[in-house]
Amino acid sequence: MLLYILYLIAIVAEAVTAALAAGRRSMDWVGVCLLGCITALGGGSARDIVLGHYPLTWVAHPNYLLLTGGAALLTIALARFMHHLHKLFLLLDAIGLVVFTVIGCNVALEMELPFVIVIASGMITGCVGGVLRDVLCNDIPLLFRSELYATVSVLTGIMYVSGLQLGFDHNIVMVVSLLSGLLLRLLALRFNWSMPKFIYSRDVH
Amino acid sequence: MLLYILYLIAIVAEAVTAALAAGRRSMDWVGVCLLGCITALGGGSARDIVLGHYPLTWVAHPNYLLLTGGAALLTIALARFMHHLHKLFLLLDAIGLVVFTVIGCNVALEMELPFVIVIASGMITGCVGGVLRDVLCNDIPLLFRSELYATVSVLTGIMYVSGLQLGFDHNIVMVVSLLSGLLLRLLALRFNWSMPKFIYSRDVH
Amino acid sequence: MLLYILYLIAIVAEAVTAALAAGRRSMDWVGVCLLGCITALGGGSARDIVLGHYPLTWVAHPNYLLLTGGAALLTIALARFMHHLHKLFLLLDAIGLVVFTVIGCNVALEMELPFVIVIASGMITGCVGGVLRDVLCNDIPLLFRSELYATVSVLTGIMYVSGLQLGFDHNIVMVVSLLSGLLLRLLALRFNWSMPKFIYSRDVH
Numbered sequence: 009m010l011l012y013i014l015y016l017i018a019i020v021a022e023a024v025t026a027a028l029a030a031g032r033r034s035m036d037w038v039g040v041c042l043l044g045c046i047t048a049l050g051g052g053s054a055r056d057i058v059l060g061h062y063p064l065t066w067v068a069h070p071n072y073l074l075l076t077g078g079a080a081l082l083t084i085a086l087a088r089f090m091h092h093l094h095k096l097f098l099l100l101d102a103i104g105l106v107v108f109t110v111i112g113c114n115v116a117l118e119m120e121l122p123f124v125i126v127i128a129s130g131m132i133t134g135c136v137g138g139v140l141r142d143v144l145c146n147d148i149p150l151l152f153r154s155e156l157y158a159t160v161s162v163l164t165g166i167m168y169v170s171g172l173q174l175g176f177d178h179n180i181v182m183v184v185s186l187l188s189g190l191l192l193r194l195l196a197l198r199f200n201w202s203m204p205k206f207i208y209s210r211d212v213h
Numbered sequence: 214m215l216l217y218i219l220y221l222i223a224i225v226a227e228a229v230t231a232a233l234a235a236g237r238r239s240m241d242w243v244g245v246c247l248l249g250c251i252t253a254l255g256g257g258s259a260r261d262i263v264l265g266h267y268p269l270t271w272v273a274h275p276n277y278l279l280l281t282g283g284a285a286l287l288t289i290a291l292a293r294f295m296h297h298l299h300k301l302f303l304l305l306d307a308i309g310l311v312v313f314t315v316i317g318c319n320v321a322l323e324m325e326l327p328f329v330i331v332i333a334s335g336m337i338t339g340c341v342g343g344v345l346r347d348v349l350c351n352d353i354p355l356l357f358r359s360e361l362y363a364t365v366s367v368l369t370g371i372m373y374v375s376g377l378q379l380g381f382d383h384n385i386v387m388v389v390s391l392l393s394g395l396l397l398r399l400l401a402l403r404f405n406w407s408m409p410k411f412i413y414s415r416d417v418h
Numbered sequence: 419m420l421l422y423i424l425y426l427i428a429i430v431a432e433a434v435t436a437a438l439a440a441g442r443r444s445m446d447w448v449g450v451c452l453l454g455c456i457t458a459l460g461g462g463s464a465r466d467i468v469l470g471h472y473p474l475t476w477v478a479h480p481n482y483l484l485l486t487g488g489a490a491l492l493t494i495a496l497a498r499f500m501h502h503l504h505k506l507f508l509l510l511d512a513i514g515l516v517v518f519t520v521i522g523c524n525v526a527l528e529m530e531l532p533f534v535i536v537i538a539s540g541m542i543t544g545c546v547g548g549v550l551r552d553v554l555c556n557d558i559p560l561l562f563r564s565e566l567y568a569t570v571s572v573l574t575g576i577m578y579v580s581g582l583q584l585g586f587d588h589n590i591v592m593v594v595s596l597l598s599g600l601l602l603r604l605l606a607l608r609f610n611w612s613m614p615k616f617i618y619s620r621d622v623h
Contacts (some may be wrong), residue, residue, distance in 0.1 A: 031413025064264035208441025236618025
């Protein structure tokens, strides 16, 4: 139930940040709406397609499509106030990351897939939406270059699944994993933690 | 039957316009052929993958692959005459948009999916081919920035599905939706109608 | 069995070349690891999703995920020695292309799909990984512009499937197709063979 409410908050937050990204590229209202839906629901869709887990979430619950599309459109009207909420959206985006991760792990756990795939399922759910947003905006995905985004997702997933396998109470494991992942992400943002980069300048081909 | 003939015309038209886009980026013959197939058949493939509607159209009917690949290759030979046909191809592309939309709605209707998903299925079928073409050509998808393309698809779908739900004759609803959508698209092209843009220049991240 | 060993070599080689591509774009370690996995396993995943052939290879065999991710990470440590191995990696990449192609054909043959789709399945398996790498690195896919890459895959597939249909021994057909495809690819690299380009400079839209 808590997870469900957090999920709704998270997809709205993802749709709003995608709409702002669309606005920075002067997309039209339809583009804003589509980019919002794709970013918010793309991670879960990619996971379901990869795992063959049909129907996709938004096909079973079309309201999610209306919710995210509506949030993206509303962003256009409210954009002038958005920069005051900058920090709120960074927080909501971080909540989205860990919530999506836990939901993705749950889907793979229900399908009784092996540990590595459960973690991958969480990471795909948490991260692919942002990758799609960046590819459609013609950028190199931030995921591949930025602060601990995928790392937070993987660590949250490992903590969550390990906790369950060790037999701890489901709700406690969930809350602890979500909070730890969230804390790690916020610390990474605050202190600009990042993974080391791999810089290779020789031309191989 | 009419829809089937229009479908064949539409995939050929999409393959030809994709081949010209490939030529503007100096792709080789294989790239032209592949981009033609992906653009013409990508919308229906994306719809089928998203809805879990297997086998994909071109897997069940490999001739479509040969038809679109052949049309793309033929474009290379005939390119010097293509600019005389500029307006014909804009018309055929517009026909493709509304025909793909109606076919996409039909697939979702047969699967007894809810209204919103039927419209989304029509839009995915109508628009994703062009998005794939633009991503593979390393452009921001035109769909997100241009004149009423997705809008025409959504309105055509709404008209078609509403007409059916109101109990009108199937053929009449289809022809009226196709013609209205086509008219709207051609008017949008003629008078440069476009959706308002959302321009947002503050850097949030 | 031979095919299996060659497959393992091929996915490692693809992961390493993708890691070097990631290094040329200064991605962080997570990006290197992800790009390695996506490039090495993306072709087979795309084929399985398009054909509705579940579960995907790496979902059934999570070790492939660890192997390719590990190879990508190891590349970071060993990058300084990699340029000495430039030619070895071109060879391994060529082996990967033909091995992936034959495996892709086998999957479609087992599903009893028609000839054209079997060839397409081989080509998707052989080529899509590199396309994903290029799209995620924000390049126009090399596939659409370079030396006989897709062509080698298609010809290898045609030789393999035709040989089987003519009733020759499976192992002989496989080895002959692999070696012929490999030879063609290496000759194309050595002598800079390429498909003719289609250059079209008129602006249609």
